[in-house]
Amino acid sequence: MSGYRFDRLKILVVDDNVHMRKLVVTILQAFGVIQIFEAESGERAWAVLRESNPDIVVLDWMMEGISGLDLVQMIRTDPQTPNPFVPVIMLSGHTHIDRVRQARDAGINEFIAKPVSVKTMMSRLMSVIENPRPFVRTKSYFGPCRRRRGNNEYRGPERRAEKTVQAAE
């Protein structure tokens, strides 16, 4: 047992496909999540986000209108965003590495390639809870650090060190 109080979380699930949405909601409910908001489009998700300010967003990439990728960028950088730091887990049928990079560059925290599995969903939830990434702001990007975790293992030169501003201090 992890002892997580998933019942304290608010999670927004965004997918234009009703079956996939229902599947994700069912998995989350079985984990013990009670407060689950659903949205069938990026537009609706943006409205729900601002009303409910969820703790985690699980969203599909490919949707008509505002896509999952657009929505992540809005969450991270739009002045109206309720929480630019909210963890975003993206679901996608795209599995090519270029697409995963594209999602990462938009500001997602975690990526789940379909088919969706229960273990993967649990491990991504645990990841955003236990190993949150630091945030990075550059001229053209704001979002979770795009380096994989495990930076302690890096043994190369510290190229960032000189110009890094430790805003948290």
Added chain:
Amino acid sequence: MARQHPIELFMPPNMLKAKVGGTVVGLDMAAINRAETAMESLKSEFANWAQDDVRRLVAARDAFAANPGPAARAGLLRAAHDMKGQAATFNYPLIARVAGSLSQLIHDLPEKCELSLGLVDAHVNAIHVIYRDKVMDMSNKMALALAQELEARVTEALGA
């Protein structure tokens, strides 16, 4: 991607951990088992999902055939892509494979190149047959050969 300066790097407070508490001692197997049971029963409830998706794919194909513009092409890509993700999750790996081949064709073919309706139809028909015959494993030789042939045609179309 070129590194940009200045970089502001900071760690927001971990509100999630504060909210859910708990300790990491591996995966919570009780929760996982509950979710797997719920997912299995949902799969049987969704017996008609493929039928809905096939209908949606055929409608997108018809819209593209009537007016093969960028909007119809994007609609066809969405339908094929959705089917790829769903079919894999709901135990139709061969449908996922054929839908993946169709997605790749539409996505990777440059916008200025004409998308072959014949090749689109070959994919849609194959999905129809696999669904009609309820082929849910990868051992059906006929269906496998069909999927391989379609993938070869897509590679050819993209390489041309």
